[in-house]
Amino acid sequence: xxxxxxxxxxxxxxxxxxxxxxxxxxxxxxxxxxxxxxxxxxxxxxxxxxxxxxxxxxxxxxxxxxxxxxxxxxxxxxxxxxxxxxxxxxxxxxxxxxxxxxxxxxxxxxxxxxxxxxxxxxxxxxxxxxxxxxxxxxxxxxxxxxxxxxxxxxxxxxxxxxxxxxxxxxxxxxxxxxxxxxxxxxxxxxxxxxxxxxxxxxxxxxxxxxxxxxxxxxxxxxxxxxxxxxxxxxxxxxxxxxxxxxxxxxxxxxxxxxxxxxxxxxxxxxxxxxxxxxxxxxxxxxxxxxxxxxxxxxxxxxxxxxxxxxxxxxxxxxxxxxxxxxxxxxxxxxxxxxxxxxxxxxxxxxxxxxxxxxxxxxxxxxxxxxxxxxxxxxxxxxxxxxxxxxxxxxxxxxxxxxxxxxxxxxxxxxxxxxxxxxxxxxxxxxxxxxxxxxxxxxxxxxxxxxxxxxxxxxxxxxxxxxxxxxxxxxxxxxxxxxxxxxxxxxxxxxxxxxxxxxxxxxxxxxxxxxxxxxxxxxxxxxxxxxxxxxxxxxxxxxxxxxxxxxxxxxxxxxxxxxxxxxxxxxxxxxxxxxxxxxxxxxxxxxxxxxxxxxxxxxxxxxxxxxxxxxxxx
Ligand SMILES: O=P(O)(O)OC[C@H]1O[C@H](O)[C@H](O)[C@@H](O)[C@@H]1O
Numbered sequence: 001x002x003x004x005x006x007x008x009x010x011x012x013x014x015x016x017x018x019x020x021x022x023x024x025x026x027x028x029x030x031x032x033x034x035x036x037x038x039x040x041x042x043x044x045x046x047x048x049x050x051x052x053x054x055x056x057x058x059x060x061x062x063x064x065x066x067x068x069x070x071x072x073x074x075x076x077x078x079x080x081x082x083x084x085x086x087x088x089x090x091x092x093x094x095x096x097x098x099x100x101x102x103x104x105x106x107x108x109x110x111x112x113x114x115x116x117x118x119x120x121x122x123x124x125x126x127x128x129x130x131x132x133x134x135x136x137x138x139x140x141x142x143x144x145x146x147x148x149x150x151x152x153x154x155x156x157x158x159x160x161x162x163x164x165x166x167x168x169x170x171x172x173x174x175x176x177x178x179x180x181x182x183x184x185x186x187x188x189x190x191x192x193x194x195x196x197x198x199x200x201x202x203x204x205x206x207x208x209x210x211x212x213x214x215x216x217x218x219x220x221x222x223x224x225x226x227x228x229x230x231x232x233x234x235x236x237x238x239x240x241x242x243x244x245x246x247x248x249x250x251x252x253x254x255x256x257x258x259x260x261x262x263x264x265x266x267x268x269x270x271x272x273x274x275x276x277x278x279x280x281x282x283x284x285x286x287x288x289x290x291x292x293x294x295x296x297x298x299x300x301x302x303x304x305x306x307x308x309x310x311x312x313x314x315x316x317x318x319x320x321x322x323x324x325x326x327x328x329x330x331x332x333x334x335x336x337x338x339x340x341x342x343x344x345x346x347x348x349x350x351x352x353x354x355x356x357x358x359x360x361x362x363x364x365x366x367x368x369x370x371x372x373x374x375x376x377x378x379x380x381x382x383x384x385x386x387x388x389x390x391x392x393x394x395x396x397x398x399x400x401x402x403x404x405x406x407x408x409x410x411x412x413x414x415x416x417x418x419x420x421x422x423x424x425x426x427x428x429x430x431x432x433x434x435x436x437x438x439x440x441x442x443x444x445x446x447x448x449x450x451x452x453x454x455x456x457x458x459x460x461x462x463x464x465x466x467x468x469x470x471x472x473x474x475x476x477x478x479x480x481x482x483x484x485x486x487x488x489x490x491x492x493x494x495x496x497x498x499x500x501x502x503x504x505x506x507x508x509x510x511x512x513x514x515x516x517x518x519x520x521x522x523x524x525x526x527x528x529x530x531x532x533x534x535x536x537x538x539x540x541x542x543x544x545x546x547x548x549x550x551x552x553x554x555x556x557x558x559x560x561x562x563x564x565x566x567x568x569x570x571x572x573x574x575x576x577x578x579x580x581x582x583x584x585x586x587x588x589x590x591x592x593x594x595x596x597x598x599x600x601x602x603x604x605x606x607x608x609x610x611x612x613x614x615x616x617x
């Protein structure tokens with residue numbers, strides 16, 4: 001165990017160095033949170049995974065070390081570090097670094113920060129629901145498979161309990177299940193809850209984490225997240241040792257734990273059975289492999305597919321592992337798609353299904369290895385939805401292909417509304433189209449599907465819930481109903497649905513970074529700088545007869561030419577201008593790349609190396 005002694009020594013040195021921030025954890029070393037922090041830290045100390053017995057041995061030493069250090073103070077908490085809460089906003093989510101050890105990425109999502117955010121959400125919820133004191137509001141808390149999940153779950157629970165609300169912990173859960181818990185009517189499961197918090201950073205690396213918030217009206221938007229973070233900053237400043245201990249005590253006395261995923265998964269099972277005229281096992285005999293990428297989606301094989309009769313052997317990476325040792329859990333990721341495709345082919349399966357870490361994104365693979373992700377997933381879902389709702393509008397993100405528009409409009413008879421990037425933007429737009437209320441600036445246009453190339457998708461029939469698992473339920477319904485009506489051939493029915501979709505020979509996304517420290521940007525914002533780049537590009541297009549500006553476009557600059565198109569836009573979150581290019585041939589894609597390159601060359605704070613490299617190949 002010499003290795004443990006060395007590690008413990010390192011941990012103690014590290015803990016001493018960061019004692020100021022760590023005192024939060026050491027207020028009560030006997031709580032569940034303190035040893036868990038160590039387990040978390042130890043398990044991944046130095047980037048190497050230790051065995052369970054090594055971790056246990058180190059834990060014993062460290063817990064006694066904590067006993068010596070912990071001496072609860074009754075004064076204010078001067079050791080809490082200054083935090084820029086607004087930097088934690090990531091569109092309609094909150095994201096930060098929750099695990100130390102990656103160079104240049106200091107921890108921003110500490111436990112006190114997390115507790116303050118949860119307390120701020122609780123205060124926001126109390127106002128929204130205009131709650132009276134007679135019946136405390138309930139908030140459900142779930143998490144994905146990240147290694148920081150337990151620590152943050154404890155801190156979130158303390159924030160909620162400290163604000164006087166009831167906490168219901170679901171443990172490992174999916175993001176859509178958390179939203180669903182605000183809609184489920186089942187008092188035995190303490191549902192519906194008034195608010196839900198999902199602890200996740202989706203497909204981001206292991207050291208990150210974050211929060212998504214829901215009420216029965218859906219996920220919170222940007223404006224509400226801003227309000228919550230502003231309030232969290234005030235709460236954080238006013239923390240006292242006594243107050244923090246009180247919230248911890250309240251949480252330990254009042255937390256309830258429930259297996260809500262059983263309710264959610266049985267809803268999915270019921271949805272497939274209902275579509276199959278109440279056959280108990282409509283997927284009997286189908287061989288379907290699932291790839292959960294070691295995220296939270298492993299439940300789909302055992303709790304959805306198997307009860308429906310499917311064979312799931314060959315499914316992979318179902319067990320949660322927050323280090324994501326096999327591939328990034330993200331259907332947009334090429335390696336991830338290659339992995340599930342290989343699993344389908346090796347197992348001679350009928351279908352493959354892949355999820356991201358928190359199961360709000362998904363994709364599929366047919367029996368011969370064709371991928372249904374990005375434009376092909378949208379085409380497939382559009383075909384399914386347009387059979388049910390002829391003529392309906394399909395709302396998608398901005399990076400969808402021209403071929404998809406032709407497919408939806410000419411082959412399927414629907415309308416393609418290409419909107420902005422961002423799943424929340426896409427869903428909100430689909431809702432806005434359908435609401436017949438002038439106040440919402442509605443156009444009274446029917447839409448049943450809002451979907452992104454990222455694999456996020458929401459259906460009107462499912463409360464506009466952004467749910468990768470429900471998208472796959474629709475795919476399963478199609479498989480089952482085709483067989484019930486005598487069509488053999490397994491997933492060929494799906495492949496046939498997307499026949500005629502024109503696919504580009506070349507499709508790339510190049511991400512051009514804006515250097516915020518460059519003298520050209522200093523003093524201004526990267527957004528302003530990015531807007532200036534886009535403006536100049538637009539002027540270039542107008543003076544170039546070989547390029548045509550897209551007549552309708554909601555973000556960035558999109559133009560057609562050379563048998564293809566490009567879109568340059570500002571990233572939703574980062575100081576980056578993502579450039580998407582699609583063309584029939586590599587030469588044409590290069591011409592499009594060159595057009596962008598020559599337009600933006602004067603912008604010295606824009607790192608065009610990815611584009612330069614593309615052009616040179
Ligand atoms: O604008 P980008 O940096 O390309 O990021 C855009 C993406 O950000 C997040 O991952 C959201 O979950 C996606 O809905 C969105 O499409």
